[in-house]
Amino acid sequence: MRILRISQLYWPSGQLCFAGSVHSTHLSRYKVFLPPGACRSVCLLPPRPLSSPDNFIHLTDPPLTISSSLQETCFFTQCVNMLKASASLGCPGQDHKNEATFNIAELAISYTSRNSRLLINSLGLAGACGLHTVLAPSQFLITVPLRGLTGYRECQVRHWRYYTVHGAKLLSSVRDPEELHQWLEVEQFSKSLQQWHETDVNIEGDLVPAKVLIVFRELVEKSIISCNLSSKVMVLESFSSVVRVAVETSESQVEVELVPAVEIPTCWPEKARWPRCLKRWPSQEKVQCIKSLGFDLLARSNYHWQLCFSRAEHILMEGLDEDGGCRMKCFRVMRQMKEDVWCAGNKPVITAYHLQTVLFWTCEKYPRTKDWRCFPEAFLRLVQKLHKCVSQHFLKHYFVKNTNLLKYANTSDLDLVASKLAVFLENPVFCLD
Missing domain, CATH: 3.30.460.90 (Beta Polymerase; domain 2)
Known part of the structure; x- marks a missing residue:
């Protein structure tokens, strides 16, 4: 399996954009310039034939529009999709x-x-x-x-x-x-x-x-x-x-x-x-x-x-943690606790997207670097915010604030999660050791 590393890849208006300096990496019969210092391992699909065997795609500083003939082959777009999807899992x-x-x-x-x-x-x-x-x-x-x-x-x-x-x-x-x-x-x-x-x-x-x-x-x-x-x-x-x-x-x-x-x-x-x-x-x-x-x-x-x-x-x-804080660590631990203890199952009433929204609201309320230096304190703040939202059956969308993300959630399931969060907050030591 071919492994690459990639970071910050966007595709607005049919263009590929990324931040930072570049170096070249060969991708089957393509040459693709990717930013160094990647943070995720990703997997690629096996190559598919192109209309021309000599086609190369060169990505320099953003933006660069991919030609329509290459878009029609769909191979490169598929590879980018696989890169991003696999990286995000x-x-x-x-x-x-x-x-x-x-x-x-x-x-x-x-x-x-x-x-x-x-x-x-x-x-x-x-x-x-x-x-x-x-x-x-x-x-x-x-x-x-x-x-x-x-x-x-x-x-x-x-x-x-x-x-x-x-x-x-x-x-x-x-x-x-x-x-x-x-x-x-x-x-x-x-x-x-x-x-x-x-x-x-x-x-x-x-x-x-x-x-x-x-x-x-x-x-x-x-x-x-x-x-x-x-x-x-x-x-x-x-x-x-x-x-x-x-x-x-x-x-x-x-x-x-x-x-x-x-x-x-x-x-x-x-x-x-x-x-x-x-x-x-x-x-x-x-x-x-x-x-x-x-x-x-x-x-x-x-x-x-x-x-x-x-x-x-x-x-x-x-x-999130450009200032050396522990926000992402708090988010990862909270997500793991949700999946293992608070809200397990294949169709949970609280999803990773709800946790992400709680994180955004908490970052906005506590914007200072010193608020995110101590993991136990920062993590408890985050869980307290989650508990409040789940107990009240109300979590505002971060960008469209008049939207309640829990409006159609099963209230009994929410109450069960709230009770588990309350138990944890009474004695959080087992998670923070």
Whole structure:
């Protein structure tokens, strides 16, 4: 297995960007410049044939746009996806997670070739570091970027919708989106492929997530058969329109939610009124960097697109301990305690994303370096914050503060976790020895 090391890799607007000086590393028949001082080991897919055997990709200081002919081969984008996805897994059972990611990437090549609106160009994991979300050790969310929609702008005119996801007329209007969601009209993009105007995904000018998911599910099902992965990958039945697959690995079964995503790297959403006034964390320089990376819109419901800030969250996590603090150590220990003691299981009510949000709020409240020098004190502060949120069934989204991330969580499960946290806080010595 070929091993490389990589750090800070982003892909806004179809460009590859990274920070720091560079050195060259040969990647099969490609030459790729990667930043030194990497912090994660990652695994690569075996090479696939190119239209020209002499093709090389040279990445110098950001940004550099990859040619359309190379994008069409999908091989390099697949390798980048594998790099980022594997790097982000970073928890026990790495091998079977890499195996699952390999199978998903095989599907990616197939369904990308079947529909020009799908482009696998930024897979990653977002719970701790990347563009995916690690919900549990064997439960992931993987975004599938959509192409052919550029030049996004906020919609200023509000109007009512009177249709079902199947196009039938309604007598009363569809409910408004919640704070973390929004409508998406094709006219909000200055440039769009003609396919986005077709009725398989569009109703009265709206791009409808449920219809996008129907098209996407069909492509995934066909790709599983064409890739001969029926014995390893199975599309799960669901009461909603989301696409979940079960991936059999040599160790266990992994569940993956595949989510089509519209990447919007050109602006920051009005709903995200961040940062709040007079806050010392993060720094103004980091705030400007984060807001310049934009956001994503995920197809996870019937009518409304969900705002996603994976790139922003990745940047916040990357530089947490630049001052020599113990924030990441606190986060890792808290995540391990959650998985082992407080909230175990394949579908936990508290996920790594909830812990990450608690960490961000605590970093903002305690921005000074001295607050993060003593691990026992810092860790207890973090657990106390988690206990308060779980007990009150209320955890604000870090960027869209009017959103409660625990709004739809099972209250009985939350109360059980709260009781376990209370027991720990009464006698935390066993964890801090």
